[in-house]
Amino acid sequence: MIRADIMRCGGDMSELRTAACLAVGSELLGDARLDSNSLRITAELSALGVRVVEKRVVGDSVDRIARAVEELLDGVDLLVVTGGLGPTADDVTREAVARALGRELRPSPEVESWIRARYAAYDRVMPELCLRMARVIQGSRPLLNSLGSAPGILIEVEDRLLAALPGVAAEMEEMLTRDLIPEVARRNPTTRVLTRTLLLGGVYESDVEERIKALYGDIGRENLTVLANCGVVRLVQSAEGDDDSASNSIDAVTRQITEILGADVAGIDVCGLEEVVIDQLRRQNSTLAAAESCTGGMLAARITDVPGASDVFAGGVVSYSNEVKESQLGVPVDLLIDHGAVSEQVACAMAVGVRERFDVDWGLGITGIAGPGGGTEDKPVGLVHFAVASSESVVARHRIFPGSRASVRLWSVHSTLDLLRRRVIGEEA
Numbered sequence: 001m002i003r004a005d006i007m008r009c010g011g012d013m014s015e016l017r018t019a020a021c022l023a024v025g026s027e028l029l030g031d032a033r034l035d036s037n038s039l040r041i042t043a044e045l046s047a048l049g050v051r052v053v054e055k056r057v058v059g060d061s062v063d064r065i066a067r068a069v070e071e072l073l074d075g076v077d078l079l080v081v082t083g084g085l086g087p088t089a090d091d092v093t094r095e096a097v098a099r100a101l102g103r104e105l106r107p108s109p110e111v112e113s114w115i116r117a118r119y120a121a122y123d124r125v126m127p128e129l130c131l132r133m134a135r136v137i138q139g140s141r142p143l144l145n146s147l148g149s150a151p152g153i154l155i156e157v158e159d160r161l162l163a164a165l166p167g168v169a170a171e172m173e174e175m176l177t178r179d180l181i182p183e184v185a186r187r188n189p190t191t192r193v194l195t196r197t198l199l200l201g202g203v204y205e206s207d208v209e210e211r212i213k214a215l216y217g218d219i220g221r222e223n224l225t226v227l228a229n230c231g232v233v234r235l236v237q238s239a240e241g242d243d244d245s246a247s248n249s250i251d252a253v254t255r256q257i258t259e260i261l262g263a264d265v266a267g268i269d270v271c272g273l274e275e276v277v278i279d280q281l282r283r284q285n286s287t288l289a290a291a292e293s294c295t296g297g298m299l300a301a302r303i304t305d306v307p308g309a310s311d312v313f314a315g316g317v318v319s320y321s322n323e324v325k326e327s328q329l330g331v332p333v334d335l336l337i338d339h340g341a342v343s344e345q346v347a348c349a350m351a352v353g354v355r356e357r358f359d360v361d362w363g364l365g366i367t368g369i370a371g372p373g374g375g376t377e378d379k380p381v382g383l384v385h386f387a388v389a390s391s392e393s394v395v396a397r398h399r400i401f402p403g404s405r406a407s408v409r410l411w412s413v414h415s416t417l418d419l420l421r422r423r424v425i426g427e428e429a
């Protein structure tokens, strides 16, 4: 137990630098549900310069929760607990926090009236067991829950801060953004952490690392994270300071990276290559259609995920069989016989065929062997041919992509979108 005599309310306003998240709920220990609340909490805190240094999940046991609260609070400036604040017998977070802090739980008429009002608004009488939630830990500030009945808790413990928020994501989100984040911002008035993500297409993670590693010395390794996902790489920059200094230093690093990587940088703070490509085509007033074999419509799905895709995207054909490649795209049967469905010739014929039949400016063709079966010595699993056709020419590439069926398909989508992106700007590698 953290001793009552060393605790004070309304303590120092020292800056909060480190935090821990404690997710309460026996269901989070099983195989059906993950602690996702802490991801939201981490994102919001990091923007204010608070680094989450530890996360834990505990079941609905007063002893375990109380022990976790004590241990975690001992090592951080801010502890955010979620879950277990409700009225049922397995909701014991309030009791556990009170025990860990050695503070009393007292009935609060104000909180009781919140809860009663909420029930009244739904024309219901508050069940007596809800009175459990109307008890407030001595010296804490109860947090209003407008989406559910369980109030949250905010407590100062010396110069540290403890928040307990409900487990239901929407309720957690409400208290996080309305109560906790403004409180953290008040304590960290000048610290802001800006992040910016540069999206790179058509590159390998290790090549990127090699080319930019000289920058690490200047900007700090921890301020630049390289995240790769099947043919796209995200460079996440972060900078801390007041608003101006953080944004100046982020701009400077972006300039340096862009100088080194040139056209490999597809976009800044965009969701994906599909967003970049749609934006490019919209500016050019150009239109697009796709003929997909091994990706089975994944590329079309990605494109149509972007709001406003209809400005540029006419449609596509999932031409899985040779018959459909022939009948719907006009791929000559001789090409299919002579070179096989997975060949440069067929990828090009698919791209040209879909462009003509859909009467668009750009046509895409993808054909490959996603695996796990179907590979041969000549055409191994992972081999994918992809092509981009314009009115002037058709450009094809092929790669042997690594990994599972899912990853070969994802690499195929990303690589095709990137080839289109590069053709549109006249920078095809």
Ligand code: ATP
Pocket: 023, 024, 025, 027, 028, 033, 034, 035, 036, 037, 038, 082, 083, 084, 085, 086, 087, 091, 148, 149, 150, 165, 166, 167, 168, 169, 171
């Ligand atoms: P309420 O009384 O509104 O239920 P509560 O604080 O008691 O609030 P819990 O009963 O612990 O919340 O959880 C409510 C729901 O939210 C459950 O479905 C639970 O699985 C889910 N949940 C709880 N914690 C998390 C978490 N960390 N991440 C994702 N989901 C969570």
Ligand code: MG
Pocket: 084, 085, 086, 087, 088, 091
């Ligand atoms: Mg509950």
